[in-house]
Amino acid sequence: MAISNTKTILVDLGGTFMDYECGKLNKKQCFTQLASEYHVEVAELETTIANLRQTITYDKEMTSTFKKIKELGARIFLVSNISKEDYAAFQNLWDTDFWSIFDGVFTSSALSTTGAVPHLTFFVDGRPDNVLSALSFGIKGTFDTSGLYRTLTNFIGDPIERGLAFLRQQGGKFPTSTQYGETMEENMVLLLMLEVLDDKSLVNIDVPPRYWNFFIGTHQFTTPVFPPDLDIMTLSLCIRPPDMKTIHSILDEMRDCVDEDG
Incomplete structure (x- = not known):
C-alpha cells in the first residue's frame, strides 16, 4: 500500500x-x-x-544467522505479543523456511513454558526497553542485530574451544598488522604463542642455528640490517632452547652487552 x-x-x-x-x-x-x-x-x-x-516480511539475513546458531545445538523460540488471528495470517504469509527455525512459538511471553533457565537464555528484540525487561530477569540479550551471529556464538560457544579453532584455521601463520593495514611476519608472536599454549602444531616456525631475529624474512619499517635483540633471544632460549653449550655461549655474549647504564 x-x-x-x-x-x-x-x-x-x-x-x-x-x-x-x-x-x-x-x-x-x-x-x-x-x-x-x-x-x-x-x-x-x-x-x-x-x-x-x-x-510485512522477515529479515532473511537474521533467519540465516538463527539457522547457523541452531546447528550448534541451541534451541530457538519466537515470542511475540501478536494476536492469534494475526499469527495465523503470518503462518500462511511466510514460508516454512522461516517457521522451521523455531522450536516453539509463543504469542504471549511465557518463559516458563520453554523450560529455559534465565542465565542460560539470550533474548533478541529490536526495542531496547523490551531487552531491558529481559535483563531484569537475569536473561542476557541485545537489541543490536548487527553482528548477531558473533554475539550469539560468543554466548553459546566455549570460548577456549572457539579460540583454539580460530588459531588452527590460520595454518600456522600469524602476521602482524599496522593501523594502516600493512602486514609483516615476525617471530616474537610465534614464540609467545608457544610459551602460552605449548602446542607446536599451531605455528610454523623455523629454528635458526644460533641467533633469532624479530622479523621473518625481509625487514620492514626499519634499517636494512636489523640485528638480533636481547628480548627475542631471551624468549627463544626459554621456548626453543638449543644445546647447553650453545645456551651458555649466547648468555656470555648477552653478558657482554651489559654496561653501567644497564
Whole structure:
C-alpha cells in the first residue's frame, strides 16, 4: 500500500489493541471498538490492516544467522505479543523456511513454558526497553542485530574451544598488522604463542642455528640490517632452547652487552 493512499493514522498505545493481542477481545470486537473510538468504518479499518499485513516480511539475513546458531545445538523460540488471528495470517504469509527455525512459538511471553533457565537464555528484540525487561530477569540479550551471529556464538560457544579453532584455521601463520593495514611476519608472536599454549602444531616456525631475529624474512619499517635483540633471544632460549653449550655461549655474549647504564 503506497503511503500516499494513507488517510488515517491510528495510535493505540495499549487499550483496545492490547486487549486484542492478549486475547481478551476477538478480531470483530477489537475492530468494532476501534472504529467507534476513532470514527472510521470497520470495513475500512479491516482493509487497511490487511493491506499493511501483506507488506510485512522477515529479515532473511537474521533467519540465516538463527539457522547457523541452531546447528550448534541451541534451541530457538519466537515470542511475540501478536494476536492469534494475526499469527495465523503470518503462518500462511511466510514460508516454512522461516517457521522451521523455531522450536516453539509463543504469542504471549511465557518463559516458563520453554523450560529455559534465565542465565542460560539470550533474548533478541529490536526495542531496547523490551531487552531491558529481559535483563531484569537475569536473561542476557541485545537489541543490536548487527553482528548477531558473533554475539550469539560468543554466548553459546566455549570460548577456549572457539579460540583454539580460530588459531588452527590460520595454518600456522600469524602476521602482524599496522593501523594502516600493512602486514609483516615476525617471530616474537610465534614464540609467545608457544610459551602460552605449548602446542607446536599451531605455528610454523623455523629454528635458526644460533641467533633469532624479530622479523621473518625481509625487514620492514626499519634499517636494512636489523640485528638480533636481547628480548627475542631471551624468549627463544626459554621456548626453543638449543644445546647447553650453545645456551651458555649466547648468555656470555648477552653478558657482554651489559654496561653501567644497564
